[in-house]
Amino acid sequence: MKTLEITGLKNVQKVAKGLQQLLADLQVHYTNLRGFHWNIKGKEFYFLHEKFEEMYDDTAAKVDEVAERLLMIGETPVHTFSEYLKVSSIRETGVVSDGDEAVKIILETYKHLIASERAILSEAAELGDEATVALLSDYISGQEKEVWMLTSYLSNV
Numbered sequence: 001m002k003t004l005e006i007t008g009l010k011n012v013q014k015v016a017k018g019l020q021q022l023l024a025d026l027q028v029h030y031t032n033l034r035g036f037h038w039n040i041k042g043k044e045f046y047f048l049h050e051k052f053e054e055m056y057d058d059t060a061a062k063v064d065e066v067a068e069r070l071l072m073i074g075e076t077p078v079h080t081f082s083e084y085l086k087v088s089s090i091r092e093t094g095v096v097s098d099g100d101e102a103v104k105i106i107l108e109t110y111k112h113l114i115a116s117e118r119a120i121l122s123e124a125a126e127l128g129d130e131a132t133v134a135l136l137s138d139y140i141s142g143q144e145k146e147v148w149m150l151t152s153y154l155s156n157v
Helices: 003-007 013-039 045-072 081-087 099-127 130-154
Strands: none
Touching: 013 045, 013 081, 013 099, 045 099, 045 130, 099 130
């Protein structure tokens, strides 16, 4: 017996496609965060080095949750970086050692992720897919807090 036969979810293709896209975006974001963590320099090194580690750990957990959600709705998550790079809307960064530049890149990434998550959440809500809605709602809530903190970090006031 298949999972969807038991859960009653139907027509999950749009949600699955969105989650595959999100998975690719999160994987590239994770890799960028690792690079920021490794290469950061300057007066804010200690703070940002730790913050970027916290962020990539959180992103790694999200990658796993999204992949597992795909499996729960009967899909196979993509798992190769070559495929992630083809699909992702997030681009790899080169070496970034300036803290403000790294934070600006992260904020642009969050802007994209939040918009994407809202679109998937909307599709999932129409299907009655409360599990995907709850997952993405939690992501958006946490990311909005990060956006607030990071924009405050960049503020000159």
